[in-house]
Amino acid sequence: MSIAQKTKTSYNDIKDITLVDFLDVGTERSLPAHELWKDQATVVIVIRRPGCQFCREEARIFDAQRHTIENEMASGIKMVCIVHEKEGSDIFQKEFWHGKVYFDQQKDFYKALGNGRLRTGGWEQMVRPSFWGNLIRNKKSGVKGNFIGDGSILGGLLLVHQGDQGIAYEHIEKVWGDIARADRVLEACSRVSGVSLNKENVNQAQLEHQALHDKMQASPLAAGQASSSGEAGGAPSACALPTQ
Template structure:
């Protein structure tokens, strides 16, 4: 039975996107996106940049849930990148699963209702960004500056066949990663497999603790004005050099 929900992303816009299977294969091959979930529901994470510290953090979080999601619930997981640079390291060290290339960025356009959503250095003015950075620093996951990290991504839980999208998380700010507990709950609804409520409660508790820490930090106390535009500016990095962090700290204090 379908558990499709009303989402901003249209299923019609993602199902025929052309992807390339290019890692750990003898020869690259093209496939249509709906082949991913033809036989079983699939969680698809469209990341901004393989070297991005936030993207790597998100990959590690869901890779840690692979046993529950793939083996217990029978739901596949896959990542999509819009550039190949650094994808091999991302897969081997943080994801340990399938990664597909979206050369035309059509999946990313679908997440923005037909347009690419981008974010540049102006995102540093958003209090929520600094909260995300605090969370990431605590995780210990590091990144680099290789590639273009300006294109915003997201996460979709797509049901088997053509039953539609059951859950979505659309990235609006650098580091705005999906909540593992919410994704697990959605996966449970789709699969019909009950999840360990204690694990979900612990995930919620940890997220709330990080949120509280962010709110108490001078880096994200809301002294700057939140931007209202989702798309703006240009920029290629989603990891910050130390001098940029120090300068922003001084401005916020």
């Protein structure tokens, strides 16, 4: 019997997706997505582009929670990243993620997060205050990116139960740099594993989240002042924005 909570993303849309294990392996191999969570619940981070500064920041944020999620939870909860292009994935893995990365050539995870369709961005969304907040947060993090590849396809994050019990938690990216809150992901992992969290870990994650927003408000970019610079980490063209 499924113990999954109600989510917009359908488990049936993700369980048989074909992925490719291609980094740090002698020979690439294909596998169905449900093999990832066959024995352990799994956090699946679906990123837009390995070179994107926001995607790298997201990877670094959750990589910092790796010990808590993978070692302190009962039976451990795996964390993996999904990419739809290989370019830059090796640097992304080695410098920001330090975990498994799988290639979704058909972009099926991205379609599943969009109820069967790819959600892509448009430059007109740069007027959104939330975008500038995300950009300011990223600039404060010091994480930089590049302009290689297609960053127009929006991603998200899923926590999938072990076996075929479904999706326990989801975060669907709506705005460029819209990163899932680490404290909420930790709380979801706690519910799934049945292991109580160290309150200091949650409180620290909440404080860090608030600190990011305080920095955003303190920056002149909070008023929507765009940067026209083409430098990596400074230009608003590292990824595309959503159209909805």
